[in-house]
Amino acid sequence: MNNIYNKLINEKSPYLLQHAQNPVNWNPWNDEVFEKAQNRNIPVFLSIGYATCHWCHVMEHESFEDNEVAKLLNDSFICIKVDREERPDIDSIYMKACQIMTGTGGWPLTLILTPQKKPFFAATYIPKFSRFGKPGLIDLLPKIITTWNNHQQKIIESAENMTNLINQVQQDQNGHIKTQIVDSAVKQLNQIYDPVFGGFGSSPKFPCPHNLLFLLHNYFYTKDNNTLLIIENTLYKMRLGGIYDQIGFGFHRYSTDNKWFLPHFEKMLYDQASLSYIYLEAYQATKNPFYANVAKEIFSYVSRDMTSQDGAFYSAEDADSEGEEGKYYTWSYNELKTILSESEFKIFLQLYDITEYGNYCEESTGKNMKSNILFLNDLWPEDKKNQIELIRKKILSHRYKRVRPLKDTKILTDWNALMIASFAKGARVLNSDKYKNIAIKAAQFIFNKMFKHDFKLMHRYKDGDIAIHAKLDDYSFLVHALLELYETTFDVLYLEKALELCDFALNHFWDSKNGGFYFTSDFDEQLIVRPKEAYDAAIPSGNSFFLLNLIKIFKITGNVNYEKYAENLMKAFSQKVNKSPISLTQMLIGLQFIFNTSFEIVISGEKKLSQTKEIIKKLNNIYLPNKVVLFKDNSCSEKLNNIAPYVTNQNMINGKTALYICKGNYCKNPVTVDEIGSNPNLLYDSIFTQE
Secondary structure (H helix, E strand, C coil), X not given: CCCCCCHHHHCCCHHHHHCCCCCCCEEECCHHHHHHHHHHXXXXXXXXXXXXXXXXXXXXXHHHCCHHHXXXXXXXXXXXXXXXXXXXXXXXHHHHHXXXXXXXXXXXXXXXXXXXXXXXXEECCCCCCCECCECCHHHHHXXXXXXXXXXHHHHHHHHHHHHHHHHHHCCCCCCCCCCCHHHHHHHHHXXXXXXXXXXXXXXXXXXXXXXXXXXXXXXXXXXXXXXXXXXXXXXXXXXXXXXXXXXCCCECCEECCCCXXXXXXXXEHHHHXXXXXXXXXXXXXXXXXXXXXXXXXXXXXXXXXXXXXXXXXXXXXXXXXXXXXXXXXXXXXXXXXXXXXXXXXXXXXXXXXXXXXXXXXXXXXXXXXXXXXXXXXXXXXHHHHHHHHHHHHHHHHHHCCCCCCCEECCEEHHHHHHHHHHHHHHHHHCCXXXXXXXXXXXXXXXXXXXXXXXXXXXXXXXXXXXXXXXXXXXXXXXXXXXXXXXXXXXXXXXXXHHHHHHHHHHHHCECCCCCCECCCCCCCCCCCCCCCCCXXXXXXXXXXXXXXXXHHHHHHHCCHHHHHHHHHHHHHXXXXXXXXXXXXXXXXXXXXXXXCCCEEEEEEECCCCHHHHHHHHHHHCCCCCCEEEEEEECCCCHHHHHHCHHHCCCCCECCXXXXXXXXXXXXXXXXXXXXXXXCXXXXXXXXXXXX
């Protein structure tokens, strides 16, 4: 490592700063750099990754810290580093290019571009030297430069064709979604479901919480017990597995095997958000406290290790520490024996399959590490729970003495929004003021720090610096979070903000010609194409989330324009949904809301009254994913009346808190808190029975 910094030293991204001392002359993405490439008539070497990416670290240590590779790059290329979490718009475009050119994608993402930003070569990880038939940088880079020098016009034409193809791939013909598409998606998920270990597919195996949430909503509508079995088996097996941090809580990124045993050890905020959310809904649907406890554990990890003093949430924790993946999370037999008393160690051995020789091999070398991944054989015995919890805390305390993996402390609006939504939901489902206050504080951070003076939302905050115009996901997820937070607090401020953000996105992201939302705004940087995302990846797409947002806002406001936008969004992505429904399960959740009977519930009362609090608590205890709930505070209802004019005449009855329930296209007779108090089943019956 040299002591000379390249131009990344002035950046805020932890990923870019990791490369600031590389001998490669890295530049951040900007127009001036491409102008330099045009003036010198040389190609651009673009490398995209993120701070907690294991193979990004490998490629850096192997190649970007190497003087021989650096000389090849510096002599013949303009070199650019991009943090995909900061610039998901750039990543989206060039990931599509890689997938078209190679049939696969991932990070690190490596591309060669013309000076006009158009790609003509793509790959993921590339070793320094060629091996196993895979070309290395030492051999590859000179060949690319020779081809550039001798056949530049052909390369430019090829890059132009590739750019056109990327643009065509994301375009869709308007149409109609098949009426049986939800059933088709359920059938497809059944076909790839692993009945032994849970989850979908074989290995690597990802949690895919949006798939599980879609199935849980389907169970609510169909009462298909086989669907519930898929959900419960998966949630149960994941919690027992090595993919779960058994000592500090929270989920690792994915499992490299089909048993949830050997994880890729990085921890991402969005996984904690989405998984806690599905465990909360599973608890609501089944009343099994196991699921509530898992959500609480995830919340304790996020609150303890992933929350800033200002209340916002950090992005990720690395898989590696001291140059070794998983070292922070794995344990030797003798180390545990030293930490624990004899009786504690005996209990620990009964719970986990740890051995003196270690229970796993290092994935890439097959070498036994003499370490153990903690993997529960079964749930903790009830009579030993207190003792086991003391053991866990004892080991956690010891683990804090280790060298921790890198923590990516940048704050992203979209990921924070997902976490806010989950804490807000947790506050309702678990009746927790603590979780409510965490969600409120994080939302306040977004309001205070993530908007510029012109009221435009921003994407990234780091060390007091906000940068990068917000993308569709930021708006879509934040609207979702604010709707959740409104239902938890019934503070009209969150409803007003959600509507403002929704309207802003419709004004600046909507494709007026073909429908659906672009990923970037009309005032954002113009890239080689304007990306439009529909498919759900590790995180659902902004378009998928916005379908449900629009439907809920229509139900809340009664404004049919929002329903029309939702319909046009469905039409815009109809071909993609019809072709591969399990790739858009978050959008299918919105479709389920549309296709099935939904509920609009208005509580009319005063917040301070105990009777009001009690009826809200009872309502939160009912699993009802196809509802919107408004609270009309009769002491100050003007703001809500302006948003939802139909509540104007929905008042308390004889001074008592009242519920007004509309189901589908008709409204039922209102019921008062006294009526519900005298008949405990009345609230449930008022919602679910026909009149």
